Amino acid sequence: MSKRIDVKDLNVYYSKFLAVEDVNIEIEAKSVTAFIGPSGCGKSTFLRTLNRMHEVIPGGRVEGEVLLDGDNLYESGVDPVTVRSQIGMVFQRPNPFPTMSIKDNVLAGVKLNGKKISRSDADSLVEKSLRGANLWNEVKDRLDKPGSGLSGGQQQRLCIARTIAVKPQVILMDEPCSALDPISTLAIEDLINELKSEFTVVIVTHNMQQAARVSDKTAFFNIAGTGKPGKLIEYAETATIFSNPAVKATEDYVSGRFG
């Protein structure tokens, strides 16, 4: 359970505006890949193209191929709904469904598309997913309480539990810790390390130490200037990116000289 992603010659547009240009990247199964780069460089936009979430924004479209174990996400006849059930996403701000209990939040994705689940299966899936998100011990006594009553860090882990409950192949994370305090951030980072054994994880982060701590490979994105498209500058083992990058711009960025 976890597949690789290959991106070939991908251009991302918002209407006529070219937001990200010509990305080629191979993301290994069961690994953690980090996208870093200055604000507005297109890393979040690119991440959203990996499960067709960028289409939600009016005018969003792509040219090129994104292959999930060889299957093109953008082939005609592919339903974005199917794509998203295989490639889950965790957002920048924790977004549990406010009207649902903690338990219902975990099961939200499982019950989609008319799927039925027995009560005992549901209970064990809730426990398994919450344990998988390191949240079980904190919430096991209040599963029927609303998810919005949890702290920010707990809410974010609830969102991760909700995502892993649907058993996706890949989990995309869009700056999952930027709204969290350092302790919650640490909890999420530990969790990412554990998730790696079962899922392919792709994470966008502003925090270079975080990229260095959690990821196996790192991709550096940059833009030449405002209004220009973002580009993938360098993609390599995380250790290489941070100690011995091949491109000058990468070195400037990771050493804190700009961005």
Added chain:
Amino acid sequence: MTTNALRRNGSKGQAGDKIFSGAALGAGILILATLLAVAIFLFIQALPTFTADPTLVSGGEGFLAYIFPIVIGTVIAAAIALLIATPVGIAVALFISHYAPRRLAAGLGYVIDLLAAIPSVIYGAWGYLVLAPALVPSFQWLSENLGFIPLFEGPASQTGKTILTAGIVLAVMVLPIITSLSREIFLQTPKLHEEAALALGATRWEMITMSVLPFARPGIISAVMLGLGRALGETMAVALVLSTGGLIPSLIKSGNQTIAAEIALNFPEAFGLRLAELIAAGLVLFVITLVVNLIARAIIARHKEFSGAN
């Protein structure tokens, strides 16, 4: 002399603050005072009805026997209106907010808002001249095929001027209120929650049931209540469309009456006890509206914990 530098010294900002809070308080009190004044007026003017000899009240059996049928008539007409207008209104609002292409959505929104601006006498005239005759064949069919249900007992009205027609006209009048308010609320659904649903693999409809409708629930209830307020109080359209009579269960025969129309039709010639009766009927309508609103508040409050406001 020691002065505390932190102490406020009559700056302009402070004065503005005081004026504003005074004005807000005044406005709040004004509303309550108006409501109270209305209630007191209705009660005092209606008092003779409650103390009068029952045989002198219209119908000759006291006020309760007089008011009961028209209360039921009012509730039936409003219920028909809401039963039709609520699902249609929500569906139209969802179409505008989440399905229609943006340009079409804007145009449709304007048209719906325009519907709310049409005076009720126009709706009444339309119901009287166009809708009622057009409904006659359907009423005929209902009485022939579903006549065993008391609601559709024949013989059907030959003019179509029945409580069902009145309810349908009211539904059209209430529709824009429910639609515009629901649409505004649907559009305010946080993107965050919509994306949460989509990212889990939800279809558009599932996204709506998971994030849009739960978020909009209190707003929908408020919209329906506002619509109900208009349906309960609507006078002109009902007076024109309904051929009145005693309380009957059948919706497709002439008969039934609503409070607002009863008052409007009889008020010009009423004096003395009859006037007091009509005002008492108004008091009953006032109480019904109040109770309905309290119930709506209670429904909204019951789900507070899960409203997302915490």
